[in-house]
Amino acid sequence: MTNTNIRIKVPATSANMGPGFDSVGVALGLYLTLEIVGPSASWVIDHELGEGIPHDERNMVIETILRFAPDVAPHHLVMTSDIPTARGLGSSSSAIVAGIAIAEILSGQKWDTATKINMANELEGHPDNIAPAIAGGLVVSVAMDESHVLWTKAILDDVHFIAVVPHRELLTKAARAVLPKELSFTDAVRANGIGNVFVSKLFEGDLAAVGTLMEMDQLHEPFRASLVPELAQVREALKNVDGVYGTYLSGAGPTVMTLVHADHVDAILTNLQALDLDASVIPLDFASDGVIVEGM
Ligand SMILES: Nc1ncnc2c1ncn2[C@@H]1O[C@H](COP(=O)(O)OP(=O)(O)OP(=O)(O)O)[C@@H](O)[C@H]1O
Numbered sequence: 001m002t003n004t005n006i007r008i009k010v011p012a013t014s015a016n017m018g019p020g021f022d023s024v025g026v027a028l029g030l031y032l033t034l035e036i037v038g039p040s041a042s043w044v045i046d047h048e049l050g051e052g053i054p055h056d057e058r059n060m061v062i063e064t065i066l067r068f069a070p071d072v073a074p075h076h077l078v079m080t081s082d083i084p085t086a087r088g089l090g091s092s093s094s095a096i097v098a099g100i101a102i103a104e105i106l107s108g109q110k111w112d113t114a115t116k117i118n119m120a121n122e123l124e125g126h127p128d129n130i131a132p133a134i135a136g137g138l139v140v141s142v143a144m145d146e147s148h149v150l151w152t153k154a155i156l157d158d159v160h161f162i163a164v165v166p167h168r169e170l171l172t173k174a175a176r177a178v179l180p181k182e183l184s185f186t187d188a189v190r191a192n193g194i195g196n197v198f199v200s201k202l203f204e205g206d207l208a209a210v211g212t213l214m215e216m217d218q219l220h221e222p223f224r225a226s227l228v229p230e231l232a233q234v235r236e237a238l239k240n241v242d243g244v245y246g247t248y249l250s251g252a253g254p255t256v257m258t259l260v261h262a263d264h265v266d267a268i269l270t271n272l273q274a275l276d277l278d279a280s281v282i283p284l285d286f287a288s289d290g291v292i293v294e295g296m
């Protein structure tokens with residue numbers, strides 16, 4: 001069997017960051033890796049990610065390849081991932097972004113970052129995971145229409161993230177089903193103000209203010225709180241702990257994410273482990289780079 005030695009690495013992403021619902025996301029140092037082994041009689045993807053994830057053309061990675069490069073010949077792929085699925089760490093976006101990267105390689109086309117974000121948004125529907133998975137860093141974005149995303153990237157210095165990842169899945173579809181269809185005008189104005197100042201403070205680097213506003217979301221956390229009791233438990237445990245900026249529901253949950261100062265990671269980890277939740281506690285680096293292709 002041939003092996004092209006081409007590897008695609010896509011970072012995990014944490015979306016929303018509190019009040020940035022469907023708009024703010026950050027790339028983190030945890031990766032989905034795809035290896036292109038070589039041509040094959042039919043599309044096949046080896047992985048040990050669980051029975052629910054197909055090994056053939058029904059796999060999201062291959063579906064994405066065929067959506068954007070329908071004429072490429074079938075290939076054999078190998079997939080490994082440190083990103084847990086359906087936990088609010090952007091696993092589905094990582095699969096889509098890997099598929100676009102492979103489509104680009106196998107079809108010989110060249111797409112710039114903005115084009116790839118537009119393409120991925122067509123499949124994902126909201127850009128807050130796919131934009132940082134492609135561009136890296138922290139990305140603020142909005143879909144102008146299905147295939148046109150406006151976005152801005154920023155780098156955060158001296159920060160770390162700590163994820164409390166419950167040992168259960170929560171599909172985005174289920175977590176979106178509990179959101180209201182409408183919001184009062186007064187509530188929308190308030191949410192808009194909080195979101196605007198949150199983003200401006202992110203870009204200013206005022207992380208104390210970012211942390212405060214991070215815990216004032218009005219758009220999704222109040223409605224999802226009952227699905228993820230760990231959010232309130234982590235907030236309570238980390239109240240007044242040195243080096244903690246703020247805690248939010250990562251993506252659609254159930255992961256609860258805390259933004260911390262890089263110098264205080266160990267002490268905060270100890271606090272979270274003492275909670276003894278049915279969850280993994282994982283420190284994560286801010287990833288300045290998005291999807292990477294190695295071996296070309
Ligand atoms: N590596 C993968 N290959 C193929 N399909 C995947 C892969 N990773 C995730 N998926 C699909 O995506 C689904 C999870 O997507 P979902 O949007 O519910 O959660 P998430 O992307 O992990 O979290 P969030 O969007 O809240 O950050 C899985 O159930 C599976 O169908």
Ligand SMILES: N[C@@H](CCO)C(=O)O
Pocket residue numbers: 015016021022023126128129172175176220251252
């Ligand atoms: N912004 C999305 C992220 C998950 O795909 C949500 O919270 O539903």
